[in-house]
Amino acid sequence: MKRRNFFKFGLVAGALSLVKPLKGATLIGQSFEEKANGPIVVSTWIHGMEANKAAWEVLSKGGKAIDAVEKGVRVTENDLTNRSVGIGGRPDRDGHVTLDACIMDERSRCGSVAFLEGIKHPISVARAVMEKTQHVMLVGGGAHKFAVENGFEAAKTPLPEVKKEWQEWKKENKDLFKKPEINHENHDTIGMIAMDVNGDFSGACTTSGWAYKLHGRVGDSPIIGAGLFIDNEVGAATATGLGEAIIRIAGSHTVVELMRHGYSPLEACKEAVNRIIKKHDDLTGLQCCFLAIDKQGNIGSYSVYNGFNYALKTNSEEKMVDAGFNRNW
Numbered sequence: 001m002k003r004r005n006f007f008k009f010g011l012v013a014g015a016l017s018l019v020k021p022l023k024g025a026t027l028i029g030q031s032f033e034e035k036a037n038g039p040i041v042v043s044t045w046i047h048g049m050e051a052n053k054a055a056w057e058v059l060s061k062g063g064k065a066i067d068a069v070e071k072g073v074r075v076t077e078n079d080l081t082n083r084s085v086g087i088g089g090r091p092d093r094d095g096h097v098t099l100d101a102c103i104m105d106e107r108s109r110c111g112s113v114a115f116l117e118g119i120k121h122p123i124s125v126a127r128a129v130m131e132k133t134q135h136v137m138l139v140g141g142g143a144h145k146f147a148v149e150n151g152f153e154a155a156k157t158p159l160p161e162v163k164k165e166w167q168e169w170k171k172e173n174k175d176l177f178k179k180p181e182i183n184h185e186n187h188d189t190i191g192m193i194a195m196d197v198n199g200d201f202s203g204a205c206t207t208s209g210w211a212y213k214l215h216g217r218v219g220d221s222p223i224i225g226a227g228l229f230i231d232n233e234v235g236a237a238t239a240t241g242l243g244e245a246i247i248r249i250a251g252s253h254t255v256v257e258l259m260r261h262g263y264s265p266l267e268a269c270k271e272a273v274n275r276i277i278k279k280h281d282d283l284t285g286l287q288c289c290f291l292a293i294d295k296q297g298n299i300g301s302y303s304v305y306n307g308f309n310y311a312l313k314t315n316s317e318e319k320m321v322d323a324g325f326n327r328n329w
């Protein structure tokens, strides 16, 4: 296994020779770039460690990336203590837990569900949309009907403890719109991207979205090209953070297109973050993070603020990696 870690740009001359300087980007803090041969799975935040283990059961046996990413993120969806993914998630302002998810494979086939309530595994419903219908995206009642008709497990939401927390929140926040604080204690989404033993990419992205959002709000996670994008000739990217900002720049598609034009995964993620920064006057609490792999097995990640990290699993490594970032919280 040949692998390189690039620590702290500017300190490693070798890294500088391999990475094009990025115009206009401020670089503060650590920026890691990884490289792996063989299968790779990476996913956002600490919950990615357990999810990666499940994905690895598929990848290590020579299985397909699409099966790995679905199996992987189902672990997070199944974790009832997770307040930002799956049925343990926090509700919207009206008390409804509405789930968003999408999946994409090496043939650019994709499926998505949004504003889906009361179904345990939205990622598997998204895969069924991809495999069983002519469509890419089903939302709300239509997505729910499709899920029930196709035998997907139902779930009662919100969980009692989550409902209690929401009721308390409502008493304190009658007219306020709570902006989420997205950091490692309060991560939002699991985005997972993987390359299998054949060098094929797939990805999955799933979330309960912005806590106490307006009823009907949909974030980036189920939007192909925003929360997730795969182009098997180039690589894969996923996003986490404030979905509205990620949608504005078609974030994950932007990262993959930049890689197509020669940017490394780290450079591409950094440029996408830079675009978000340029397009927003007020960056208060505006955390957005990108994670990408290219066809050569290079892995990179970058976020607006510090605190974002991702879980990595390869033949030789299993660890959390801190992303590069533009500014401190």
Ligand code: GLY
Pocket (backbone or CB within 6 Å): 188, 189, 207, 208, 209, 210, 218, 219, 220, 221, 239, 240, 241, 242, 243, 244
């Ligand atoms: N990134 C998840 C969301 O904004 O809903």
